Amino acid sequence: MQADSKRNELRQCIKDALANRDASTAVQLARDLLTASSKASDVLYCANCFASEAETLVKQIGLKRLRTYLVRSVTLEPVLPYLSTEAVLSGFVLDLQAGGYGSYVSELLQPESELARFQPDLVLIALDLEEVAGRLPALCGEGTGAGVEAEIQEAAARMQQLLKSFRERSSARLLLHGLVIPDITPSGEVGDANLPQSLMNAVLRLNQRLAEVCRATPDCVFFDVDRLAARHGRARWCDRRMFLASRLPLAAEFFPAYARGLVRSFATLFRAPRKVLCTDLDNTLWGGILGEDGADGIMTGSAFPGNCFLEYQRYLKQLSQRGILLAVVSKNNPADVQEAFQTRAADLALSLDDFVALRIGWGEKADALRELSQELSLGLDSFVFVDDNPVECEAIRTQLPEVAVVEAPAAEPWRLVELLSERPFFDATQITDDDVNRLQEYKAQAQRVDLARSAGSREEFLASMEIVCTFQSALQAPLPRAVQLLAKTNQFNLTTRRRSAAEVEQFLAAPGGQAVVVRVRDRFGDAGVVGLALASNRGDACFIDSLLLSCRVIGRGVETALLACIAEQAVRTGAKRLVGEFIATKKNTPCATFYPDHGFVRCAAPEAAATDAMFYEFDLTAATLSSPEWITMEGTEQHELSASTALIA
Amino acid sequence: MNSPQVPPSLRELLSDVFEISPEEVTPELSTTTLDNWDSFRHLQAVLAIEGEYGVQFDPQRVPELTTVALLQAELEKKGVSL
Numbered sequence: 239m240q241a242d243s244k245r246n247e248l249r250q251c252i253k254d255a256l257a258n259r260d261a262s263t264a265v266q267l268a269r270d271l272l273t274a275s276s277k278a279s280d281v282l283y284c285a286n287c288f289a290s291e292a293e294t295l296v297k298q299i300g301l302k303r304l305r306t307y308l309v310r311s312v313t314l315e316p317v318l319p320y321l322s323t324e325a326v327l328s329g330f331v332l333d334l335q336a337g338g339y340g341s342y343v344s345e346l347l348q349p350e351s352e353l354a355r356f357q358p359d360l361v362l363i364a365l366d367l368e369e370v371a372g373r374l375p376a377l378c379g380e381g382t383g384a385g386v387e388a389e390i391q392e393a394a395a396r397m398q399q400l401l402k403s404f405r406e407r408s409s410a411r412l413l414l415h416g417l418v419i420p421d422i423t424p425s426g427e428v429g430d431a432n433l434p435q436s437l438m439n440a441v442l443r444l445n446q447r448l449a450e451v452c453r454a455t456p457d458c459v460f461f462d463v464d465r466l467a468a469r470h471g472r473a474r475w476c477d478r479r480m481f482l483a484s485r486l487p488l489a490a491e492f493f494p495a496y497a498r499g500l501v502r503s504f505a506t507l508f509r510a511p512r513k514v515l516c517t518d519l520d521n522t523l524w525g526g527i528l529g530e531d532g533a534d535g536i537m538t539g540s541a542f543p544g545n546c547f548l549e550y551q552r553y554l555k556q557l558s559q560r561g562i563l564l565a566v567v568s569k570n571n572p573a574d575v576q577e578a579f580q581t582r583a584a585d586l587a588l589s590l591d592d593f594v595a596l597r598i599g600w601g602e603k604a605d606a607l608r609e610l611s612q613e614l615s616l617g618l619d620s621f622v623f624v625d626d627n628p629v630e631c632e633a634i635r636t637q638l639p640e641v642a643v644v645e646a647p648a649a650e651p652w653r654l655v656e657l658l659s660e661r662p663f664f665d666a667t668q669i670t671d672d673d674v675n676r677l678q679e680y681k682a683q684a685q686r687v688d689l690a691r692s693a694g695s696r697e698e699f700l701a702s703m704e705i706v707c708t709f710q711s712a713l714q715a716p717l718p719r720a721v722q723l724l725a726k727t728n729q730f731n732l733t734t735r736r737r738s739a740a741e742v743e744q745f746l747a748a749p750g751g752q753a754v755v756v757r758v759r760d761r762f763g764d765a766g767v768v769g770l771a772l773a774s775n776r777g778d779a780c781f782i783d784s785l786l787l788s789c790r791v792i793g794r795g796v797e798t799a800l801l802a803c804i805a806e807q808a809v810r811t812g813a814k815r816l817v818g819e820f821i822a823t824k825k826n827t828p829c830a831t832f833y834p835d836h837g838f839v840r841c842a843a844p845e846a847a848a849t850d851a852m853f854y855e856f857d858l859t860a861a862t863l864s865s866p867e868w869i870t871m872e873g874t875e876q877h878e879l880s881a882s883t884a885l886i887a
Numbered sequence: 888m889n890s891p892q893v894p895p896s897l898r899e900l901l902s903d904v905f906e907i908s909p910e911e912v913t914p915e916l917s918t919t920t921l922d923n924w925d926s927f928r929h930l931q932a933v934l935a936i937e938g939e940y941g942v943q944f945d946p947q948r949v950p951e952l953t954t955v956a957l958l959q960a961e962l963e964k965k966g967v968s969l
Contacts (some may be wrong), residue, residue, distance in 0.1 A: 277938070277939065278900075278903075278904075278931075278934065278935035278938050278939065279899060279900045279903035279935060279939070280903075280906070282903040282904055282931070282935070283903045285904050313930070315927035315930070316927065316930055316931045316932070316934055319931075365935070478935075479943065479946055480946070483946030483947075483949070484930055484946070488931070490935075490937065490938050491938065492933040
């Protein structure tokens, strides 16, 4: 009875909140109600409330409205309220329309179909085995199943063609339901497992092929219904009575799980995964409290309960290996933490190197997250915060509502990994090399910022970075990269001439010609080829045609080193003056005073120069241009860029 | 008129399914008197009732349960105390 009165109270509060146009409270209350109650009537109640206030939800809390069309061969109407409610809880308002049974081909392909006129943002395709590969059950039962493989290939090819044709006419996002693997078959459970042509194995393979088809179709996601069925129990997933009587493909008790899974799948088509996980240490990454129990006393390792934490660490390690950045945000003494990671290394699945940043101290955790967000240049909406302390969790929820918070169950540490995996934060349908490499690049960036904070002066900071510049001929370095720099660099680009690969090569052939690229690395990482200069001699002067640097490395003295390299080479080829040119654009103000800053003086423009160009010269016989002391130069001796032409000159 | 004959739990459940106020759920309410009560809502109602009371209806009987009174009687026949 008490539960009922609580339910009724929540229901009334939802209605009141919506009446008061307080959409975010209404959504939170609905979440509370549906967490506490799995009653169909409560889901229907929420669905009805939200349906009448869709506009408020969109306008007030920015839910994404999706015109959603369901193409199906089964009965899903009773699930739709679950779907729309679950969507609201995940940030979407669905305007749902269901198509007729069995007309999916014409609906998807005909320009005048209901579906086409509906102009959906999202199309959900829910077909059963009969529609996708109707002959498969018979073929599986036939002798040795000779026709099974061909039917699987044909079914996948039909689907591919269907989606391809659809994609040619529509940019609506697609979700394709996978098939639930039948587990009541004539071959029985032993035969299902052992016969390659058993229906179970055939549908398993067909599902894999359908997933491949989805991968090959742009903006299409595969919804693995069988995974849900297996997780919740295939024996109960489908109520045969209701399937045979009403073509209802799943039992009512699984409507919530199905709706959650479906929303989670299509959400990846509209939303990028979060990128950073900030974890607490005590009673989260390991058991116990480091400050009290000491490094030897904290619980981690192969024995229970330490293995619960080890499991969490392994989970994080895997996230980091696919490009999710890990950070420690903990109230502790940094020295204690260092010691714990050192002395307990054998019992920990993570080392300090696995973290992109460490925020260990006694400050506010919300401040730490704000700082991290700045340092990593990632919005707080890409952050996930894991902590066992309910007070810390609540502080983050209220101060930084964009951050997703996972409260680690300190008393039941074995549940943490499951709690984390239930949330869709890191769902991704593809992982690129960029994702994986991003980790190193962010890590280097965060360390540079760390160092800048701790260093006394700029020189001291730059010296401690151990910057090494390697100069090479543009032909030794990958030429396409040099041309890419010419094409893309805007801010630190003195003349913004978009030279082609052929033109770069011509510089090397000219008298005193130079085409130098600079590679930069420091103690944190290798930034690769980031700068380029083109120059050639006319008379007694060396003219710098182009000089540019990627904005990632500006401010570390690399630009000066590049100029010094050009000057040194110019002297070697007999030039008396070095002439620099600056052409102002809307974007290149950061380098407007580059030449004057290096001791160049304004001079007259040579004939045939662009009218908006300003020229500066440096007397190479009176002074030398030298590279900053904190930079180590490499390759200057070997970069006989134009040794042959120098001799000619 | 109030409808004391429909037990509160069933009345509230059906009001959620049919999107009407609990007072409108009378024993006489039927598929013919309520526009909202179409075949999909009927299935929805049956599933919700089965879940709420832990019973299973015979699919052959389901299409015949066209009024609130008939649904209630079927539940009572299954031994559910409302």
